[in-house]
Amino acid sequence: MIRQDRLVNEFVEMVKIDSPSKKEGKFAAYLQALLQELGLEVVVDEQVGQVVGSDAGNILARLKGNVASAPVILFSAHMDTVAPGEGVEPQIRDGAIFSSGSTVLGGDDKAGIAALVELIRHLKEENRPHGDVEFLFTIGEETGLWGSRYLDYSLVQAKMGFVLDADGEPGAIICQAPAHDDIYATIYGKASHAGINPEEGVSAIQVAARAINNMNLLRIDEETTANIGVIKGGLATNIVCDKVKIKGEARSLNEEKLQQQITHMLNCLQEACRAMGARLETKIERRYPTFRLDENETVVQLAKQAACNLGLQPQVITSGGGSDANYFNHRGIKTVNLAIGMSKVHTKEEFIKIDDLVTTARYVAAIVDEAKEIAG
Numbered sequence: 001m002i003r004q005d006r007l008v009n010e011f012v013e014m015v016k017i018d019s020p021s022k023k024e025g026k027f028a029a030y031l032q033a034l035l036q037e038l039g040l041e042v043v044v045d046e047q048v049g050q051v052v053g054s055d056a057g058n059i060l061a062r063l064k065g066n067v068a069s070a071p072v073i074l075f076s077a078h079m080d081t082v083a084p085g086e087g088v089e090p091q092i093r094d095g096a097i098f099s100s101g102s103t104v105l106g107g108d109d110k111a112g113i114a115a116l117v118e119l120i121r122h123l124k125e126e127n128r129p130h131g132d133v134e135f136l137f138t139i140g141e142e143t144g145l146w147g148s149r150y151l152d153y154s155l156v157q158a159k160m161g162f163v164l165d166a167d168g169e170p171g172a173i174i175c176q177a178p179a180h181d182d183i184y185a186t187i188y189g190k191a192s193h194a195g196i197n198p199e200e201g202v203s204a205i206q207v208a209a210r211a212i213n214n215m216n217l218l219r220i221d222e223e224t225t226a227n228i229g230v231i232k233g234g235l236a237t238n239i240v241c242d243k244v245k246i247k248g249e250a251r252s253l254n255e256e257k258l259q260q261q262i263t264h265m266l267n268c269l270q271e272a273c274r275a276m277g278a279r280l281e282t283k284i285e286r287r288y289p290t291f292r293l294d295e296n297e298t299v300v301q302l303a304k305q306a307a308c309n310l311g312l313q314p315q316v317i318t319s320g321g322g323s324d325a326n327y328f329n330h331r332g333i334k335t336v337n338l339a340i341g342m343s344k345v346h347t348k349e350e351f352i353k354i355d356d357l358v359t360t361a362r363y364v365a366a367i368v369d370e371a372k373e374i375a376g
Contacts, residue, residue, distance in 0.1 A: 070131025112164030201240030
């Protein structure tokens with residue numbers, strides 16, 4: 001039985017423990033001890049933390065099943081939270097859990113973690129028949145999917161998985177998400193006195209403005225987006241700026257369209273620099289790969305049937321954002337991302353309805369129950 005009081009108390013306790021990206025250690029220690037107390041086999045993938053500079057590693061826990069024919073399934077959620085996420089003071093009102101308004105709540109993604117801990121308790125207490133279940137809790141998701149990117153995949157036995165990391169009402173199943181490339185550009189102009197001899201300078205700010213003005217940005221088409229998000233440069237108003245740094249991104253569900261958009265943005269930068277006598281340095285970095293699962297895939301059908309079993313309305317949707325599911329699919333683990341009721345994530349107004357938190361725990365329990373009927 002899923003116990004609402006216990007689940008809410010667990011979630012409230014979790015969000016009070018600080019776990020900003022690269023500082024997940026305190027929460028990871030709490031979670032590891034809890035999982036071991038519940039009798040799970042726990043392995044810490046410490047090398048990931050060393051690679052990304054975190055004080056914690058990924059946590060992989062296994063719950064041995066009692067249905068030998070059932071496939072091994074994976075559930076995953078990330079431990080890190082975005083800023084401002086330290087000193088969270090959760091408040092319960094009107095059937096929902098909020099932050100105090102000075103920080104995010106941290107339901108992204110501790111709501112998913114709390115639901116999975118309640119699932120473990122439910123399975124053990126009820127002695128429910130089920131196959132082997134793996135639970136993976138990653139670090140650094142918010143800053144680049146680092147935990148799933150550098151995970152030691154030899155530790156994972158499952159070939160299909162469910163990430164609990166999407167906003168929206170439970171029942172939404174994300175089966176497609178874009179690839180994401182970051183653009184880093186540095187424009188070098190020429191400094192001069194802005195009042196005495198400005199004509200001798202080359203304004204890197206002007207060059208950047210010209211390049212960006214010529215770019216197609218924001219919604220490109222139904223599959224592609226692009227944005228310039230960071231511009232840094234200049235020392236004083238009386239100096240023609242000689243250096244500007246730009247950071248942007250492009251995303252697309254279509255790899256060819258993504259490459260076309262990146263090429264377009266680079267061409268705009270290069271043409272502006274050439275026309276105005278500036279020098280350009282650029283770097284393109286792949287943040288994460290795309291994935292797309294057909295509705296006929298077993299993992300999708302399993303998520304849909306479990307939702308129907310609970311009386312939910314399953315919706316197979318596409319996301320414009322990435323999650324650990326991108327890398328799991330890239331590495332051969334067929335994985336969907338599930339909506340768990342998070343609202344206004346990454347803001348100080350973040351909240352989650354208690355009913356949605358409970359429904360999420362019931363949903364993952366229904367997935368485990370349904371999975372035992374599948375031949376592994």
